[in-house]
Amino acid sequence: MKIHILAVGSELLTPFFRDTDSLYLTQRLNDLGLEVSAKVTIGDESENLQAAVRDSWRAADLTFVTGGLGPTDDDRTREAVAEVLGRPLRFEENLLRAIEERFRRRNKIMPPANRKQAEVIEGAIVLSNAAGTAPGQWIEAEGGKIIVLLPGPPAELQAMCEAHVWPRLSACGRSFLARKVLKTAGLTESELESLISGLYPRDPERRLTVLASPGQIEMHLAAFSIRSAAEAEARVEALAEHLQTRVGEPVFSDDGADLEEVVGRLLRARGETVAVAESCTGGLLCRRLTLVPGSSAYFLEGFVTYGNRAKIEHLGVPADILESHGSVSSETAAAMAAGVRRTARSDYGLAVTGIAGPSGGTVEKPVGLAYLALVDRDSVLVERGFFLGDRARIQLQSSQQALDLLRRRLISRPVS
Amino acid sequence: MKIHILAVGSELLTPFFRDTDSLYLTQRLNDLGLEVSAKVTIGDESENLQAAVRDSWRAADLTFVTGGLGPTDDDRTREAVAEVLGRPLRFEENLLRAIEERFRRRNKIMPPANRKQAEVIEGAIVLSNAAGTAPGQWIEAEGGKIIVLLPGPPAELQAMCEAHVWPRLSACGRSFLARKVLKTAGLTESELESLISGLYPRDPERRLTVLASPGQIEMHLAAFSIRSAAEAEARVEALAEHLQTRVGEPVFSDDGADLEEVVGRLLRARGETVAVAESCTGGLLCRRLTLVPGSSAYFLEGFVTYGNRAKIEHLGVPADILESHGSVSSETAAAMAAGVRRTARSDYGLAVTGIAGPSGGTVEKPVGLAYLALVDRDSVLVERGFFLGDRARIQLQSSQQALDLLRRRLISRPVS
Numbered sequence: 059m060k061i062h063i064l065a066v067g068s069e070l071l072t073p074f075f076r077d078t079d080s081l082y083l084t085q086r087l088n089d090l091g092l093e094v095s096a097k098v099t100i101g102d103e104s105e106n107l108q109a110a111v112r113d114s115w116r117a118a119d120l121t122f123v124t125g126g127l128g129p130t131d132d133d134r135t136r137e138a139v140a141e142v143l144g145r146p147l148r149f150e151e152n153l154l155r156a157i158e159e160r161f162r163r164r165n166k167i168m169p170p171a172n173r174k175q176a177e178v179i180e181g182a183i184v185l186s187n188a189a190g191t192a193p194g195q196w197i198e199a200e201g202g203k204i205i206v207l208l209p210g211p212p213a214e215l216q217a218m219c220e221a222h223v224w225p226r227l228s229a230c231g232r233s234f235l236a237r238k239v240l241k242t243a244g245l246t247e248s249e250l251e252s253l254i255s256g257l258y259p260r261d262p263e264r265r266l267t268v269l270a271s272p273g274q275i276e277m278h279l280a281a282f283s284i285r286s287a288a289e290a291e292a293r294v295e296a297l298a299e300h301l302q303t304r305v306g307e308p309v310f311s312d313d314g315a316d317l318e319e320v321v322g323r324l325l326r327a328r329g330e331t332v333a334v335a336e337s338c339t340g341g342l343l344c345r346r347l348t349l350v351p352g353s354s355a356y357f358l359e360g361f362v363t364y365g366n367r368a369k370i371e372h373l374g375v376p377a378d379i380l381e382s383h384g385s386v387s388s389e390t391a392a393a394m395a396a397g398v399r400r401t402a403r404s405d406y407g408l409a410v411t412g413i414a415g416p417s418g419g420t421v422e423k424p425v426g427l428a429y430l431a432l433v434d435r436d437s438v439l440v441e442r443g444f445f446l447g448d449r450a451r452i453q454l455q456s457s458q459q460a461l462d463l464l465r466r467r468l469i470s471r472p473v474s
Numbered sequence: 475m476k477i478h479i480l481a482v483g484s485e486l487l488t489p490f491f492r493d494t495d496s497l498y499l500t501q502r503l504n505d506l507g508l509e510v511s512a513k514v515t516i517g518d519e520s521e522n523l524q525a526a527v528r529d530s531w532r533a534a535d536l537t538f539v540t541g542g543l544g545p546t547d548d549d550r551t552r553e554a555v556a557e558v559l560g561r562p563l564r565f566e567e568n569l570l571r572a573i574e575e576r577f578r579r580r581n582k583i584m585p586p587a588n589r590k591q592a593e594v595i596e597g598a599i600v601l602s603n604a605a606g607t608a609p610g611q612w613i614e615a616e617g618g619k620i621i622v623l624l625p626g627p628p629a630e631l632q633a634m635c636e637a638h639v640w641p642r643l644s645a646c647g648r649s650f651l652a653r654k655v656l657k658t659a660g661l662t663e664s665e666l667e668s669l670i671s672g673l674y675p676r677d678p679e680r681r682l683t684v685l686a687s688p689g690q691i692e693m694h695l696a697a698f699s700i701r702s703a704a705e706a707e708a709r710v711e712a713l714a715e716h717l718q719t720r721v722g723e724p725v726f727s728d729d730g731a732d733l734e735e736v737v738g739r740l741l742r743a744r745g746e747t748v749a750v751a752e753s754c755t756g757g758l759l760c761r762r763l764t765l766v767p768g769s770s771a772y773f774l775e776g777f778v779t780y781g782n783r784a785k786i787e788h789l790g791v792p793a794d795i796l797e798s799h800g801s802v803s804s805e806t807a808a809a810m811a812a813g814v815r816r817t818a819r820s821d822y823g824l825a826v827t828g829i830a831g832p833s834g835g836t837v838e839k840p841v842g843l844a845y846l847a848l849v850d851r852d853s854v855l856v857e858r859g860f861f862l863g864d865r866a867r868i869q870l871q872s873s874q875q876a877l878d879l880l881r882r883r884l885i886s887r888p889v890s
Contacts, residue, residue, distance in 0.1 A: 060522075068683050069694055071510045072653075073501040077493050085489035094487045095522055099513040102683070106476075106511055106533075113529045117522075130667050130684050131674055164860055169664035171671070189863060211687070213867065269490070334778070340764025341757035344778040348756025351832050351865055359788070360778030362750070362760040368775040368818070372788065402784070416767050449767055 060095045061087060062118035064110055066126035066135050067210060068101035075099070078212045079124045086219065090228055091235055091282055102132040111142045119203055125210030127192035129171040135207055136177055136195075143199060145180040149173075153184065157191050182207075185222040190214040196226065236290035238298045240277040242308040243317060243462040250275045250305065257300050264297055272451050273458030274317070277301055310465055317461045318346040324468040325356040325406075332464065333402030334360040335373050335394040337385065338412035338428060342457045358402045363394070373397030386411050386423050388440040391431035399433050406467075407433040410460050412443070414452045428456040432463050434471070439463060476511040477503060478534035480526055482542035482551050483626060484517035491515070494628045495540045502635065506643060507650040507698065507706070518548040527558045535619055541626030543608035545587040551623055552593055552611075559615060561596040569600065573607050598623075601638040606630040612642065652706040654714050656693040658724040659733060659878040666691045669721050673713075680713050688867050689874030690733070693717055726881055733877045734762040740884040741772035741822075748880065749818030750776040751789055751810040753801065754828035754844060758873045774818045779810070789813030802827050802839050804856040807847035815849050822883075823849040826876050828859070830868045844872040848879050850887070855879060 063080045084094050095118065100110040107126070114121045126135030140147045153176035161168040175192050178184055185194030187209060195207040206223060208215045242250060247270040254277070258266055265280040279301070281293035302309050310320050325332060334357075336343045344360035347353055361372055366385055369375040375393040383389040391411050399407025412428025419425035428443045441463055445455040479496045500510050511534065516526040523542070530537045542551030556563045569592035577584040591608050594600055601610030603625060611623040622639060624631045658666060663686040670693070674682055683694040695717070697709035718725050726736050741748060750773075752759045760776035763769055777788055782801055785791040791809040799805040807827050815823025828844025835841035844859040857879055861871040 068681070069685055071500065071513065072694075073497050073504065075493065075497060075500075077491065081489050081491060084487065084491070088489065095517060096526060097487065097515040101511060109533055110512060117525055128684075128686070129664055131671075132683060160862075164862060166662065169668045171664050171667050189867075213863075267490070340769070340773075341760025341762075341776055341778070344757025345761045346757075348778070348780070349866060349869070353756070354780045354834075357756075357780060359780060359784040360757055360776075362757070362764070362776030362778075364764075364770050364773060364775055371817075372775075401787075418770075450765060453765070 059092060059120060060118045061092060062114040062121045063094060063097045064114050064121060064123045065097070065099045065210075066102065066107060066123060067099075068103075068132070070099045070125070071101050079208075079210065079215050082212065082216055083122055083124075083219070086224060089235055089237055089280065090224065092227075102126065102134060104134055104138060107134060107138045108141055111138050115142055115203070115205065121203075121205045122208060123205065124208045124215060127175065127194070127207060127209050129169070129173075129175055129191070133174075136174070136179065139197070139205060139207060140179045143179065143197070143205070147177040148180055150176050150178050150184070153178065153193060156186075156193075160191055179207075185218050187214055188217045188221065194218050194222070196222070234283045234285070234287045234290040236281050236283075236287065236294040238279045238294050238312060239314055240279070240298060240301055240305070240309050241311040241316070242275050242277070242305060243273060243310055243458055243465075244308045245275055245305075247275050250277075250308075253305050254301055257297075257304060259297060264293055266297065266301075272445075272447065273455040307466065307469075310462070317458060317465065319350050321461055321465050321468065322347070322350045322353055322356060324465065326352075328468065328473050330405035330468075331356050331358050331402075332406040332408055333358045333398045333404040335369075335398035335407070335409040336360070336362055336457075336460075337364055337369075337394075337410065338414040339410045339453045339457045339460070340364075340414070342453050343408070343410060343460055346457055346461065358404045359398075361398055369394060369397075372401065374400065384423070386413055386427060386429065388429050388431070388442065391429035392433065392438050392440050395431035395433040396438070405434060406464060407431075408460055408464055409433075410456050412452070412456055414449045414456070416449060426452050428452070428459070430456070430460045430463050432460075432467055434467070435474075436471070439467065475508065475536060476534045477508060477536045478530040478538070479510055479513045480530050480537060480539045481513070481515045481626075482518065482523060482539060483515075484519075484548070486515045486541070487517050495624075495626065495631055498628065498632055499538055499540075499635070502640060504651055504653075506640065507703075508643075509651065509696075518542065518550060520550055520554060523550055523554045524557055527554050531558055531619070531621065537619075537621045538624060539621065540624045540631060543591065543610070543623060543625050545585070545589075545591055545607070549590075552590070552595065555613070555621060555623060556595045559595065559613070559621075563593040564596055566592050566594050566600070569594065569609060572602075572609075576607055595623075601634050603630055603634055604637065605633045610634050610638070612638070650699045650701070650703045650706040652697050652703065652710040654695045654710050654728060655730055656695070656714060656717055656721075656725050657727040657732070658691050658693070658721060659689060659726055659874055659881075660724045661691055661721075663691050666693075666721065666724075670717055673716055673720060675713060680709055682713065682717075688863065689871040693721075723882065723885075726878065733874060733881065735766050737877055737881050737884065738763070738766045738769055738772060740881065742768075744884065744889050746821035746884075747772050747774050747818075748822040748824055749774045749814045749820040751785075751814035751823070751825040752776070752778055752876075753780055753785075753810075753826065754830040755826045755869045755873045755876070756780075756830070758869050759824070759826060759876055762873055762877065774820045775814075777814055785810060785813075788817065790816065800839070802829055802843060802845065804845050804847070804858065807845035808849065808854050808856050811847035811849040812854070821850060822880060823847075824876055824880055825849075826872050828868075828872055830865045830872070832865060842868050844868070844875070846872070846876045846879050848883055850883070851890070852887070855883060 182195040283289035394409035415425030598611040699705035810825035811823040831841030
């Protein structure tokens, strides 16, 4: 089956293009055992757009058209596809009502421009949009060819695909596939590679890909079976077990959960609480912990204390520690963690202090240096981290090591 | 002039694709006043590759084909382009000698496979490769159409373009281009659309594209001139001025800066400081403010106060306000902002309290409701926001409205 992805939008032809949608589509199609034959990016001009739709329609069995479903003048995907297929656009009253209702819920009135989002190509199946106003469309035509129109914003496209597109495609009946992602913290890509080098599958039924991002290296596993889902599942499980045994403690998740979710589950299961004090990460550590729904059950409070005065007044860090060791030191990190635990009356106090840059570094304490501290009733743990990259990357990696410090403590400490 | 970029290589159709070459080409073409009409990514299979070359050759005046010039079996760009143009491939002795010499300099013997890199399409100008073995080719054909074959590795492609391709292209003398991005907060896409509907340029020399993300709608402007860069610049400026006048205060940036940067610049220019108290945004507001390098000059500290106790103890929110109005209320937001301003001794106190969900909502106070408060010496401002979407999206939009509340105050308040 030949598959094309056609991304629509003049902004995608600028140097600021992010290929989010097509990478997501490729990933999920691969999961279904399907491969992409071509990707095309095209601007909003009707003539170019129509030519591109026509080329893909001719060459491919399945075409995804992303973007150009918005309410504005330069959103022309519906018209172009209707033209190429030679089918009229029909206005659907009930779609219009759904869009109006979405505005009403926000206490707003739908502007007239949004009316055209209720236009549907004749014979299309409408795919509802849980995260925006533009509905998608699934069109089957002569010779079994399929063309699918999807909204461009990644959150809308992904929700729509998960709810409607993949279930429809897998119902077409291909081979069975099972996937698993093992996420690790505290290892570099090459450290992980050397641990697992002998475990890359040699058979075509299984696949292992290593993906690296700052502070987090992931192993993406896939296994196929032409017989049953259970067989595919068993194959992926066997591979996952080998990898997990080999890599050990750095594997923090095998079900897609991120580090902050894993930490949240552990705290919740133990009935314990955490409070946070951070300087160089500037709120990111709190942000990540509270991104998890229900985190108010275990996250008590957080302090973003940039200056020394704030550290002294709110966290009770002794002034002489700041004076003799400096604000970026293991002693200050430990005092911040102890202080926030005391003031918040939490089971754990977690703290980060460091230099995220680009300025503020010295020879002894360069940009990228961070101290992470965790205090509980029984112990004080302090780690030193040193991270490369720009400000955002240093902040991300510091927060990752802090969360992982808490995770390692939570899995090793007996429940009291 | 219509320009296509055709990237060749099956690895580019996996989820791990990085679009480096096409972004570089786009950037440098834009610098020459040229725009890309379409980008296509295609695998190594001869049939698909030929079809893609044929489509671009038909549609475009100038086509860049990147990749597929290597020595291996699946490098088929030369053959495909020769086939489409109906021209033979000629073997060039002197090219072979240059490739052999390159191997010799590294004390290696050229493998026989590399011989085919010395094959040139009849009539092509050979572009030498300073960083690798595969030479590029520049082919001019009937009707002034041009097709350029470039090696895939970014370092080789870029060196070749800088040395040979851009000098050749600018010698052809095309048009000049200028760009501008206006970012807005506080408007929906359709609200912005109805404000500017009459301002979409009708002439081909200017272009306007609207891009929406949660809490931020952007207008991307472009203008061309065949005469001079100054004329293109003047055209984009005139369009920007019209749009800015029409849209007004919601435009917060015309130079690419994000909202947190704009707020940071305003605070810095006024020599003033801010402190933050947040509940439903869980640290995101602090995170955004401190993502900006140098933010420690104006960001004093932040409190993430989930529970009522933290609000009372650290921010001095009166217990009876929490009791009679609830923690999500305009009264509590105002007390949090006043409290954090007092304890941090900052010029501005900025606070958010709301319900990010997915649980915790009621009929009177549904998920997505947020109160934003800003206190300074002269005034207390409170706004109510109501946002749709998942937890992360509600948090993002709440933080955006809070930052924008501060921005609007900063631009309207006289410097004391």
